[in-house]
Amino acid sequence: METSKRPGGRSARVRDAVRRATLAELSEHGMRGLTVENVAERSGVHKTTVYRRWGSVEGLIADALEMAQEEPWPIPDTGTIEEDLRGVARLVQSGFDDPELGPVSSAFVAAAMQSPEAARALHDFFEARHEQSAQVVRRAVDRGELPVTVDVREVIRVAVAPIYYRLFVAHEPVTERDADRAADAALAAARAGVL
Amino acid sequence: METSKRPGGRSARVRDAVRRATLAELSEHGMRGLTVENVAERSGVHKTTVYRRWGSVEGLIADALEMAQEEPWPIPDTGTIEEDLRGVARLVQSGFDDPELGPVSSAFVAAAMQSPEAARALHDFFEARHEQSAQVVRRAVDRGELPVTVDVREVIRVAVAPIYYRLFVAHEPVTERDADRAADAALAAARAGVL
DNA sequence: CTCCAATCGCAACTGACGTAGCTTTAGCTT
DNA sequence: AAGCTAAAGCTACGTCAGTTGCGATTGGAG
Numbered sequence: 001m002e003t004s005k006r007p008g009g010r011s012a013r014v015r016d017a018v019r020r021a022t023l024a025e026l027s028e029h030g031m032r033g034l035t036v037e038n039v040a041e042r043s044g045v046h047k048t049t050v051y052r053r054w055g056s057v058e059g060l061i062a063d064a065l066e067m068a069q070e071e072p073w074p075i076p077d078t079g080t081i082e083e084d085l086r087g088v089a090r091l092v093q094s095g096f097d098d099p100e101l102g103p104v105s106s107a108f109v110a111a112a113m114q115s116p117e118a119a120r121a122l123h124d125f126f127e128a129r130h131e132q133s134a135q136v137v138r139r140a141v142d143r144g145e146l147p148v149t150v151d152v153r154e155v156i157r158v159a160v161a162p163i164y165y166r167l168f169v170a171h172e173p174v175t176e177r178d179a180d181r182a183a184d185a186a187l188a189a190a191r192a193g194v195l
Numbered sequence: 196m197e198t199s200k201r202p203g204g205r206s207a208r209v210r211d212a213v214r215r216a217t218l219a220e221l222s223e224h225g226m227r228g229l230t231v232e233n234v235a236e237r238s239g240v241h242k243t244t245v246y247r248r249w250g251s252v253e254g255l256i257a258d259a260l261e262m263a264q265e266e267p268w269p270i271p272d273t274g275t276i277e278e279d280l281r282g283v284a285r286l287v288q289s290g291f292d293d294p295e296l297g298p299v300s301s302a303f304v305a306a307a308m309q310s311p312e313a314a315r316a317l318h319d320f321f322e323a324r325h326e327q328s329a330q331v332v333r334r335a336v337d338r339g340e341l342p343v344t345v346d347v348r349e350v351i352r353v354a355v356a357p358i359y360y361r362l363f364v365a366h367e368p369v370t371e372r373d374a375d376r377a378a379d380a381a382l383a384a385a386r387a388g389v390l
Numbered sequence: 391c392t393c394c395a396a397t398c399g400c401a402a403c404t405g406a407c408g409t410a411g412c413t414t415t416a417g418c419t420t
Numbered sequence: 421a422a423g424c425t426a427a428a429g430c431t432a433c434g435t436c437a438g439t440t441g442c443g444a445t446t447g448g449a450g
Contacts, residue, residue: 010397010398011396011397011398014397014398045398045399046398046399046400047399047400048398048399048400049397049398049399052397052398053397053398
């Protein structure tokens with residue numbers, strides 16, 4: 001995964017091919033249908049090689065996650081904290097709704113529940129996401145819309161948590177309205193000074 | 196399973212033995228270490244029998260979940276909504292912290308992400324839990340502490356969601372203080388009229 | 391250009407999961 | 421109390437994820 005002694009040429013090609021195949025398989029069949037053999041065949045890389053370098057399905061996912069972490073995401077900046085927070089919540093909701101990204105993201109969450117390796121990777125991923133998203137809260141504090149004592153990351157957590165809760169724990173459908181409501185709730189709590 | 200044509204005697208014994216073994220295995224090795232063969236051996240029931248009646252690991256878990264649903268849980272009734280809501284949140288947090296129940300509960304959540312069968316079972320489980328927990332909110336409404344327009348179940352969701360989010364999505368540790376804060380946030384939102 | 395070590399490909403193997411066909415046990419009926 | 425039949429036990433087998441050992445490539449250092 002990280003800096004090997006031989007970063008160029010074939011190894012790099014193999015790595016890219018496998019990563020690409022992993023994402024493709026993930027988006028087509030989700031976590032359940034993801035197998036090392038399928039990824040190997042699709043990528044044209046031999047099964048043994050995948051096992052050696054990634055170890056297992058979890059390893060493949062952890063690697064894909066680190067890749068995903070690089071990509072920044074379009075944090076809204078509408079000028080008001082109401083709309084910004086709602087925007088963040090909707091971004092999460094629509095992401096899982098998307099037929100392309102949804103299965104991949106879900107697979108990440110599912111994998112992290114089974115493998116400590118993927119769990120760490122997902123933790124880091126959310127660490128980064130929270131940091132980016134918290135920006136909208138910081139701006140609100142700067143504008144005087146929220147008290148300076150507010151825990152900016154916690155506001156984000158509370159704003160998105162109900163969406164994930166519905167999706168992955170209670171297994172209830174999530175609408176755009178649900179996302180808005182979660183954002184509004186977090187904002188109300190922040191204004192009340194409990195976050 | 197449902198009412199078979201032969202509910203008494205051996206069948207019932209087998210069922211209980213398997214259920215017991217499932218829970219034991221689950222609490223020892225979690226979802227990852229749960230296999231039909233281990234459950235079969237531990238319960239003293241033959242492997243093929245387990246396959247016939249439960250079909251797979253997911254079936255075992257779905258069955259165990261339906262059992263767990265029966266057990267009521269000690270909803271607090273302190274007289275104030277602040278303490279009651281915190282009590283519910285703490286119940287969730289401490290449940291996962293418990294070395295006995297924690298792995299089992301986690302396994303349920305993990306299993307539901309992989310099997311539609313377990314997902315449905317978990318959905319029903321939370322449906323019931325929400326219904327029970329919402330009682331504390333209803334009492335608060337009756338006492339006039341919250342507006343009558345409040346969505347009692349949503350208050351519960353928002354109160355517990357951050358705990359699950361930390362545990363299963365962001366993979367961050369959860370303290371009692373985190374639970375309290377989540378409950379407080381939900382209450383603030385409810386009072387502000389956004390729930 | 392040459393060599394050497396890292397990496398990959400290959401094929402055979404291991405073991406666990408799950409299935410199929412049949413026999414045996416035990417609950418229920420009369 | 422005897423027989424009928426659902427349900428459990430048992431053996432053997434097929435399949436497939438994952439491993440191992442070895443030979444073939446390939447990239448980079450000198």
